[in-house]
Every structure is written in C-alpha cells, then in structure tokens.
Amino acid sequence: MEDDKLAPHIQEISRALGNKLSEKEIEDELRKCIEDYNLSIPMAKKTVVKRHGGDTGSFSAGFQRKLAELRPNEPNVDFVARVVTANEKAIEARGEKKTIWYGLLGDESTTLSYTAWDPQNLEFAKGDVISVKGAYTKEYRGRVEVHFGNRVTVRKEDPSTIGVSDVAQGPPKVVAIHQIQEGMGYVETKGRLLSVDEREVNVQGEAKTIYSGTIADETGKIQYTAWSDFKLKPGELIKISRATVKSWRGIPQLNFDERADVIRVKEKFPSADELRKTSITPIAEVASRGGAADVSVRGTIIEVRDGSGLIMRCPECKRALQKSMCKIHGRVEGFPDLRIKAVIDDGSGSVSAIIGRELTERLMDFTLEECMEKARQSMSFESIKDSMDDALTFKIIDATGNITADTYGLSMITKEAELKVPDTMGDIERLLVELEESR
Numbered sequence: 001m002e003d004d005k006l007a008p009h010i011q012e013i014s015r016a017l018g019n020k021l022s023e024k025e026i027e028d029e030l031r032k033c034i035e036d037y038n039l040s041i042p043m044a045k046k047t048v049v050k051r052h053g054g055d056t057g058s059f060s061a062g063f064q065r066k067l068a069e070l071r072p073n074e075p076n077v078d079f080v081a082r083v084v085t086a087n088e089k090a091i092e093a094r095g096e097k098k099t100i101w102y103g104l105l106g107d108e109s110t111t112l113s114y115t116a117w118d119p120q121n122l123e124f125a126k127g128d129v130i131s132v133k134g135a136y137t138k139e140y141r142g143r144v145e146v147h148f149g150n151r152v153t154v155r156k157e158d159p160s161t162i163g164v165s166d167v168a169q170g171p172p173k174v175v176a177i178h179q180i181q182e183g184m185g186y187v188e189t190k191g192r193l194l195s196v197d198e199r200e201v202n203v204q205g206e207a208k209t210i211y212s213g214t215i216a217d218e219t220g221k222i223q224y225t226a227w228s229d230f231k232l233k234p235g236e237l238i239k240i241s242r243a244t245v246k247s248w249r250g251i252p253q254l255n256f257d258e259r260a261d262v263i264r265v266k267e268k269f270p271s272a273d274e275l276r277k278t279s280i281t282p283i284a285e286v287a288s289r290g291g292a293a294d295v296s297v298r299g300t301i302i303e304v305r306d307g308s309g310l311i312m313r314c315p316e317c318k319r320a321l322q323k324s325m326c327k328i329h330g331r332v333e334g335f336p337d338l339r340i341k342a343v344i345d346d347g348s349g350s351v352s353a354i355i356g357r358e359l360t361e362r363l364m365d366f367t368l369e370e371c372m373e374k375a376r377q378s379m380s381f382e383s384i385k386d387s388m389d390d391a392l393t394f395k396i397i398d399a400t401g402n403i404t405a406d407t408y409g410l411s412m413i414t415k416e417a418e419l420k421v422p423d424t425m426g427d428i429e430r431l432l433v434e435l436e437e438s439r
C-alpha cells in the first residue's frame with residue numbers, strides 16, 4: 001500500500017490517540033493490521049485506536065472510503081464512485097407523487113445499489129464519476145445500500161478518476177472460507193453445505209422464506225443466509241459468486257440472493273462428516289477475523305482463572321453468587337454448579353474458554369455430587385479450584401465453540417473440549433516400555 005494512501009488515516013489515528021504514538025508507530029501497526037491480518041482500512045484504524053485506549057466514536061465519517069468498506073446503517077458516509085446505472089422511478093410517498101433515481105454505483109472494491117430520494121437537487125448521470133458527501137447506508141438482504149437523502153452533496157469529478165474498467169466486476173474476490181470477513185465487497189467461495197434450515201421472516205412487512213445454515217471447506221465454517229430459494233440441500237458442494245459478508249456479534253456471515261450465482265460443483269472434496277470435525281485454527285487468525293463460529297483451537301492452558309470450580313448460582317437469574325449474594329436478587333438460596341474458566345494460549349494469541357458443568361465433569365473425571373461431598377468434608381470450595389489447577393495447568397487442550405471478541409479479548413463458549421497427551425510424553429513412555437522389555 002502506498003504511503004500517500006495511508007497518510008490521512010495515520011493523522012486521524014494520531015488525533016484520536018492524542019499523539020500517544022509516533023506516526024511511525026501508528027503506520028507500523030496499521031500496516032500490520034491491513035497487510036498481515038487483511039483488515040479493511042476502517043477496521044484496521046479502529047483496531048489500532050482501541051488497542052491504545054482511544055475513542056473511535058468520531059471515526060467513520062469525514063473521510064472517503066471504498067464502497068466495500070461501507071457498513072449497514074451508517075448515518076454519514078463519503079466516497080467517490082462511478083455511476084454504473086441510473087434509472088428513474090415514479091413513486092408515491094405519504095400521498096405525494098415524486099420521482100426517485102436508483103441504480104448501481106461502483107469503484108475498484110465493489111458495486112452497491114443506491115437510491116436518490118430528491119434527485120431534482122442533484123446533477124449526475126450514468127457514466128459520471130461523483131464524489132459524495134453525507135450519504136447514508138441501509139441494509140437489504142444482508143447487502144449494503146447507499147441512500148442520498150436531503151443532506152447529501154454530490155460533485156462531479158474527472159471521469160478518468162475511476163474508469164469503466166476500474167469498476168469491480170463479477171467474478172468477485174475468490175476466497176477460502178476462513179478468509180471471509182466484512183469489508184470484502186463481493187466474494188466467491190466454494191464449500192459443502194453442512195445444514196440448510198428454512199424459516200419465515202418479516203422483510204418490510206412481507207413474509208418471506210429464507211434459508212440458512214453452515215457451509216464449510218477445509219479451512220473453516222461459516223454461517224450463511226440465502227434470501228432466494230436456490231433449492232439448497234445439506235451435503236451439496238456449491239460455488240457461490242457475488243455473495244456479500246456481514247458480521248453478526250463480530251462473527252462474519254455470508255449472504256446471497258438472486259443476484260448471486262450458485263453452481264453445483266462435482267469434484268473431490270471432503271465429506272460433510274470430515275468437515276464437521278473442525279480443523280484447528282490459530283488464535284491470532286480468529287482475533288484478526290474478530291471472532292468465529294464453531295471454531296477449534298489447540299493450545300496450552302496457561303491459567304485456570306478465579307471463578308472456576310464449584311460455584312453457587314442464583315435460582316432466579318443463574319448468575320454466580322458471591323458469598324451467597326446475587327448482584328440483582330440479594331441473599332438467595334443458591335444451587336451448585338461446576339465450571340472452568342481456562343486461558344488457552346497457542347503461541348499466536350490467547351482465548352478465555354468458559355467450560356460448563358457437563359464438559360467440566362468429563363475433563364476432570366469427577367461429578368458435581370462428588371465435588372459437593374469433597375467440599376463438605378474440607379468445609380471449603382477452594383479445594384475444587386485447586387484440583388483443577390493441578391489437573392489442567394500447562395496441559396494441551398483442543399477446544400471447540402463460538403469465539404467472540406470484545407475489549408477484554410477473545411472468549412469461547414466451549415462446546416467440545418479434550419485434553420491432549422503431548423506426543424513427546426507418549427514417545428518417552430513408549431521408550432521406557434521398550435527399555436523394560438529389552439531387559
């Protein structure tokens with residue numbers, strides 16, 4: 001990426017951080033986010049500012065962005081784009097007849113639909129390159145749409161700024177499933193459908209059937225939503241072109257509708273069963289994606305955190321009690337539960353894994369009842385946490401679940417977990433047995 005492209009962003013970050021970092025330091029971090037973690041510029045900027053405790057509230061307005069970087073429901077966006085199509089439509093809004101314009105805008109990153117609600121104040125036509133200030137965005141079927149309201153200003157630019165051939169055309173960016181993230185514009189990906197669920201939703205007052213589920217390749221899994229009926233069936237291997245990506249709680253999801261191409265592919269590809277056994281993902285990669293659904297990590301348990309062990313929960317709200325007190329319901333008669341909060345580190349990063357009762361019983365090879373008995377005998381809950389420390393710290397674990405990111409880092413709601421016997425230990429044991437036998 002050229003320096004002059006980053007310069008305004010670096011200055012903006014510098015202002016947001018109150019000159020806490022030098023421009024060189026900001027540039028290094030920004031480049032790392034963009035080049036190593038493949039983040040979009042706005043995401044990278046936010047990441048850098050957040051990491052150093054700055055306020056990102058004033059961000060996202062006031063600088064030009066690529067169309068693929070626009071998110072749904074942004075109140076104020078600026079960009080330069082080529083008007084790919086411009087159509088007129090007569091509508092009736094609140095009993096008033098008026099003419100609106102709609103069509104497609106494009107730049108190198110993607111194309112988006114637009115609607116101009118008061119076009120009589122605007123001057124542009126198909127083929128113009130326009131710089132736009134003060135537009136807003138909405139979402140339709142998981143895709144970003146640009147709206148020109150009454151605060152927008154549009155200025156014509158030199159048409160060679162974005163030539164006809166510069167506008168992103170399908171086929172879009174071809175990506176493996178683990179690479180999919182917000183801000184990519186149109187993507188093309190291939191995977192096997194692990195599930196297809198049908199449900200009714202209400203879209204702008206109309207009942208509509210949508211199809212959603214999980215699609216996977218060897219690199220990972222992702223949730224998808226199909227807004228048209230492509231007659232998808234579980235187990236099918238498909239290639240989707242012109243899908244878009246939207247995050248939900250920090251986890252990227254794939255969206256496509258009749259504007260997308262869905263092709264059945266016949267080729268050698270892992271079976272659904274093989275794909276369901278998730279492959280291990282580096283924690284740094286999950287962090288750079290801002291979280292992931294149904295992902296597996298392998299690392300060392302570096303800490304069994306406080307709050308692990310035998311705990312009492314409020315019967316009303318299930319919150320963990322502190323000295324028989326619930327934060328909301330005061331002093332209550334709690335019921336017992338077991339959990340582990342383990343920090344798993346794989347060298348690339350760490351995740352805090354919350355492990356519930358059933359899994360805890362399996363990992364620790366004791367039951368809640370046995371723990372209760374042990375606690376009664378020792379008159380203390382502490383011994384349970386101590387035994388977890390002994391049994392788990394510095395063990396290697398495979399853990400699978402949904403990972404979300406917030407300001408405290410990554411946390412996993414753990415669905416599946418298994419302790420690994422390190423290979424070297426196995427090797428040593430085998431060696432000892434062989435020595436015994438050879439004697």
Ligand SMILES: [Zn+2]
Nearest residue numbers: 314317326329
């Ligand atoms: Zn409570």
